[in-house]
Amino acid sequence: MLKMFKKKGEQIFSPAEGTVMALADVPDPVFASGAVGAGFAVEPSEGSFRSPVDGELILVAKTLHAFAVRTDAGAEILVHIGMDTVKLKGQGFTGHRVKGDRVQKGDLIISCDLAQMSALVPSMVTPVLLTNGTAFAIAETEIGADNSAPVLTVRKK
Numbered sequence: 010m011l012k013m014f015k016k017k018g019e020q021i022f023s024p025a026e027g028t029v030m031a032l033a034d035v036p037d038p039v040f041a042s043g044a045v046g047a048g049f050a051v052e053p054s055e056g057s058f059r060s061p062v063d064g065e066l067i068l069v070a071k072t073l074h075a076f077a078v079r080t081d082a083g084a085e086i087l088v089h090i091g092m093d094t095v096k097l098k099g100q101g102f103t104g105h106r107v108k109g110d111r112v113q114k115g116d117l118i119i120s121c122d123l124a125q126m127s128a129l130v131p132s133m134v135t136p137v138l139l140t141n142g143t144a145f146a147i148a149e150t151e152i153g154a155d156n157s158a159p160v161l162t163v164r165k166k
Contacts (some may be wrong), residue, residue, distance in 0.1 A: 018148050019084045020159035022114055024061045024137060025053040029160055031152050036132045037092050046087065046138030047147050048161050053133055056123035058090055060112040061137055069118070070095070073102035076118050077140065084163050085141045090119060091130040101126050141165055 068077035074094035
């Protein structure tokens with residue numbers, strides 16, 4: 010019997026309940042092209058945005074529209090909540106953690122009233138991006154993953 014062994018890597022989960030989608034389907038050409046980083050997106054069904062990995066919170070945007078976590082292995086994962094949400098200047102968002110905090114996968118970082126926010130911006134689709142792709146590569150992608158399964162696995166190059 011042949012056994013398949015997957016190499017270890019950093020598993021990246023969806024930061025919100027909702028429908029996971031390919032980055033190419035994001036309704037913004039900059040994110041869809043991969044210019045900001047490789048990854049995936051989620052169309053959130055509720056307004057709680059959680060850490061997609063265990064690590065250190067290295068960014069919580071002043072406008073609360075984005076946050077980033079660095080895993081212990083060094084992968085940097087950016088969660089950008091919605092399209093054009095930076096223009097809201099923090100209105101409607103509530104921050105629950107601060108830069109420098111140690112977080113676990115699933116810890117609540119930012120929340121909002123999704124229905125209220127959806128009326129103010131073009132889309133609440135949330136890209137999840139590997140921003141240090143020079144050091145890490147995406148090894149596996151599972152776009153059809155449910156919210157309890159990893160969507161990406163990244164490994165050091």
